[in-house]
Amino acid sequence: MRLxxxxxxPEEISERVAGVCRGLPDVRWVSxxxxxxxxxxxxxxxxxxxxxxxxxxxxxxxxxxxxxRPRGIGRFMHPRSPGVxxxxxxxxxxxxxxxxxxxxxxxxVGFASEKRAFEPHITIARxxxxxxxxxxxxxxxxxxxxxxxxxxxxxxxxxxxxxxxxAQHEIEEVFPLELPAANSDxxxxxxxxxxxxxxxx
Numbered sequence: 001m002r003l004x005x006x007x008x009x010p011e012e013i014s015e016r017v018a019g020v021c022r023g024l025p026d027v028r029w030v031s032x033x034x035x036x037x038x039x040x041x042x043x044x045x046x047x048x049x050x051x052x053x054x055x056x057x058x059x060x061x062x063x064x065x066x067x068x069r070p071r072g073i074g075r076f077m078h079p080r081s082p083g084v085x086x087x088x089x090x091x092x093x094x095x096x097x098x099x100x101x102x103x104x105x106x107x108x109v110g111f112a113s114e115k116r117a118f119e120p121h122i123t124i125a126r127x128x129x130x131x132x133x134x135x136x137x138x139x140x141x142x143x144x145x146x147x148x149x150x151x152x153x154x155x156x157x158x159x160x161x162x163x164x165x166x167a168q169h170e171i172e173e174v175f176p177l178e179l180p181a182a183n184s185d186x187x188x189x190x191x192x193x194x195x196x197x198x199x200x201x
Contacts, residue, residue, distance in 0.1 A: 001042070001045070001046045001047070001048070001051060002044045002045075002046070002159060002160045002161065003041075003042040003043065003059070003157060003158065003159055003160070003163070003172070004038055004039075004041045004042055004045065004120055004157075004160060005038070005039045005040045005042065005050060005102060005155060005156070005157055006036035006037055006038045006039055006155065006157050006158055007036060007037045007039065007152055007155050007156070008035070008036045008156055009032075009035045009037075009066070009070075009122065009150075010150050011083070013147050013148070013150050014032035014033070014035040014151075015032055016147045016148075017032070017035060017070065017087060017122070017124060018031075018032045019149060019187065020073070020124075020142045020145050021125065022133055023138060023141075024053040024125070024127075024134055024135065024138050025129075025130055025134070026127075026129035026130045026131050027085075027100075027125045027126070027127055027128065027130055028125060028126040028166065029124065029125045030123055030124050030125060030126075034166065034167065034169055035122055035123075035124070036116065036122065036158075036169075037068075037089065037120055037121065037122050038123075039099050039102055039155060039182070040095070040099070040102055040103065040106065040111075040114070042054065042106075042111065043153045050109070050110075051157075051172070054106070054109060054111075054156065054157065054199065055107040055172070055173050056109075057106065057108055057109050057119050058102065058103040058105060058157060058173070058175050059174060059175060060104075060105060061098075061099060061102055061105055062101075062178060063098045063101055063154055063177050063178065063181060063183045064094065064097065064177060064178045064179075065094070065133055065151060065153045065178065066092055066094035066098075066151075066152050066177075066178040067149045067150065067151055067152070067166075068089050068090070068095065068149065068150060069089065069090040069146065069147065069148070069149040070087050070088070070089050070122060070146065070147045071088060071089065071090050071144075071145070071146035072086075072087070072088040072143065072144065072145070072146070073085060073086070073087055073088070073124070073132065073142050073143050073145050074143070075127070075135060075139065076137065083126075083127045084123050084124075084125060084126050084127060085123070085124050085127065085129065085135075085138075085156075086121035086122060086123055086124065087121060087122040087124050087145070088120070088121050088122075089120050089121070089122070090149075092103070093196070095120055095195050096118065096120075096151075098155065098177075099106075101119075102155070104172075109131070116174055121190060127134050127139070138151055141200055152175050152177065153176065154175055154176045154177055155170055155174075155177070156172075156173070156174050157171075157172045157173040157174075157175070157176050158170065158171060158172060159172050165185060
């Protein structure tokens with residue numbers, strides 16, 4: 001089973017991103033429902049038993065929720081592949097801390113830490129036969145693109161099946177992040193204050 005860990009984009013954010021996913025020929029754009037920020041790719045051939053171990057350790061990750069703001073479009077170049085267009089995110093220390101904690105937990109079940117540095121991004125297109133000049137024109141037009149911020153309240157273990165039209169992703173498990181202390185306290189207070197009304201209904 002092909003597995004990866006990611007933060008999916010809320011629908012309103014991915015639809016906004018989809019608005020700039022046009023204007024280049026010979027490009028495979030990522031559909032809005034498949035847009036995500038990858039935290040860790042686990043592999044193409046993970047057994048059910050190993051996936052169960054992954055779920056168990058990810059359930060022990062404790063990290064507060066945080067806010068992300070997608071901004072800035074760029075390009076990764078690869079010597080042996082056409083490359084990709086990516087949407088970056090405003091630097092958020094809590095995101096890197098979540099990645100670090102996930103990486104640490106995974107090492108306990110046999111997944112070695114990744115050698116390359118974590119570069120948080122959302123892939124929005126895979127480049128094929130498009131010319132450099134057209135890509136540069138696109139980046140000049142959309143390089144400063146940004147969306148609204150959104151709250152990250154969980155992260156997800158996805159399975160993925162590669163198909164001719166693009167990868168098909170399925171949610172295997174959702175792992176909630178912790179509410180900030182202020183939100184937790186106010187929620188508890190609201191629950192206590194509304195207890196009588198709740199019983200009335």
